[in-house]
């Protein structure tokens with residue numbers, strides 16, 4: 001079958017079972033848009049800014065476990081997309097980005113809307129391709145999906161010059177591809193796994209630390225089974241929330257810079273640590289020297305060998321697919337005569353419960369001003385803990401992570417690695433596309449929401465009834481918090497002046513808006529909003545301006561050096 | 570245990586990579602993005618034209634070198650990576666030096682070049698161009714052996730390395 005490059009591109013997406021392409025047209029992709037027009041298998045979602053196309057495709061992937069797909073034009077289309085590509089890259093999200101490029105003869109001549117896309121995106125993609133010949137197009141797209149989805153996932157970009165999308169070629173989609181230079185490991189080393197299990201069974205103060213890799217590797221079930229069987233405490237990173245059920249008593253909360261007292265102290269004081277799909281990053285362990293000043297043995301399971309022994313040297317590295325490794329651990333446990341040390345474990349839990357008794361997430365529940373934590377707690381209740389929650393970046397993100405208890409994976413979608421303000425609303429759209437019947441809410445701040453506010457229009461066009469929970473403190477709250485704690489209360493450029501009337505703004509896009517100023521109205525409004533199943537509702541909660549996120553480990557400090565409240569400042 | 574900041578050592582990494590446009594910039598970009606040292610980098614196609622062989626001379630602690638190897642391996646265009654320092658190896662570099670050679674200097678330079686097994690490959694009334702190959706320190710030693718003020722221009726390729734004996738790096 002002879003097809004144009006543009007038709008081949010769309011055929012490939014169909015063959016990959018792609019449901020949605022999030023994108024924005026332009027000169028270099030006109031043939032591709034023409035090919036989209038004459039079919040109805042792949043649905044195109046027209047966003048209002050390319051950054052949002054990337055975030056929406058990214059969140060579609062996070063929520064569904066499938067590959068996200070975005071389509072942008074050359075030049076400014078690509079540069080607008082870069083923030084979204086980097087966001088996905090930092091969180092290892094599988095995506096294929098198709099970008100238009102100026103025609104091959106014009107490349108390098110500073111043509112209209114030309115940028116070196118492969119060069120600009122190279123440091124923030126898992127891989128990228130420039131297709132110079134239409135005969136290579138189908139196999140390149142096949143490779144792109146394969147690379148994006150296998151091993152440690154990530155975004156892969158395919159740059160298609162306009163003439164390549166116009167030229168004709170014989171089309172056949174390869175069933176599979178092999179690449180001699182790319183062979184991701186899957187099965188972990190059996191000897192290492194056995195050693196790891198022995199070490200775990202010798203522990204007196206064990207701890208299990210699971211990150212986003214468990215969610216990406218669909219290993220929540222295996223993780224939960226292992227933790228339950230051993231009776232050990234478990235913590236999740238910001239990216240890992242939902243990997244282990246938050247309402248389970250063995251869950252000690254999120255760890256890290258804004259982790260719970262009990263999670264951080266258990267992490268610091270354990271004698272054997274099992275790290276799974278996590279990478280000991282600076283927001284998690286704080287100062288690595290402080291972390292390592294405590295003797296402990298570490299088992300680290302990850303699909304990416306370069307994540308192991310990067311910041312902290314580990315004793316038993318296991319490179320492999322999480323599901324396979326955890327299944328094999330279970331087999332060794334079945335065969336082992338040794339059982340966890342019940343006496344030591346009892347003492348350890350006693351210690352952890354004592355830390356828990358500090359109730360580090362307490363806040364003033366009688367405040368006459370709306371406390372942001374209260375809004376998230378009520379959001380949790382009203383949605384029965386069963387919503388998909390997206391978030392932006394700042395204090396509101398941390399409160400959502402701390403107070404919404406995620407019992408299932410792929411329910412908490414946030415930009416953990418890059419920390420991209422503007423992620424929340426387009427991410428909610430992507431999640432809603434993936435699950436049209438799900439309750440989707442975006443917990444955001446008045447600053448972050450304005451970074452992609454134009455997407456309210458996309459929500460209208462595609463009937464995406466996402467709920468926006470705006471924790472409006474009139475500040476770049478997280479910036480203000482750092483300025484208060486680390487910069488002598490000098491609030492340099494962190495006040496959000498000249499805010500729009502969010503209710504009217506929502507209404508102007510055809511949505512419903514509420515402004516909530518009284519704590520007593522929080523729950524009723526949330527109920528009313530979530531009852532409006534087919535409408536976008538923008539809830540503008542006017543919250544306490546001075547509230548800070550606690551616990552807090554200041555940058556460069558150790559995990560056990562937490563500030564627990566304003567009395568510690 | 571924290572990553573030890575033990576002493577920095579010179580390492581020679583040998584890579585086989587797809588002979589595709591952009592492959593070199595992926596490797597070079599990785600080194601600059603992650604702040605790794607590059608002392609030299611050489612690359613050329615192999616007997617199989619779809620593959621290039623690259624030699625990178627770098628330095629760092631054992632941990633840093635381990636990270637470099639892992640990160641390089643992760644690049645999709647890289648087929649194989651080997652740290653030559655893990656075995657015995659041979660390293661060679663080519664240097665072309667243009668030197669001022671007038672009067673009595675000419676004999677003297679010729680003699681020094683001979684000692685280093687260098688060859689004079691171009692001559693004018695006032696200059697010699699000398700070709701030398703060897704490991705880095707031999708080339709350094711030659712430059713130290715002659716009068717600095719005589720050196721007009723030097724061109725060095727950077728090291729190429731290969732394992733000793735029957736050990737081979739191939740796909």
Ligand SMILES: Cc1ncc(C[n+]2csc(CCOP(=O)(O)OP(=O)(O)O)c2C)c(N)n1
Nearest residue numbers: 393394395396421445446447448476477478
């Ligand atoms: C694109 C981008 N620019 C700047 C920052 C730095 N930053 C982190 S949090 C924050 C403030 C966010 O304010 P808001 O959205 O109102 O949330 P709050 O912290 O008040 O809850 C800023 C500016 C960022 N993360 N992303």
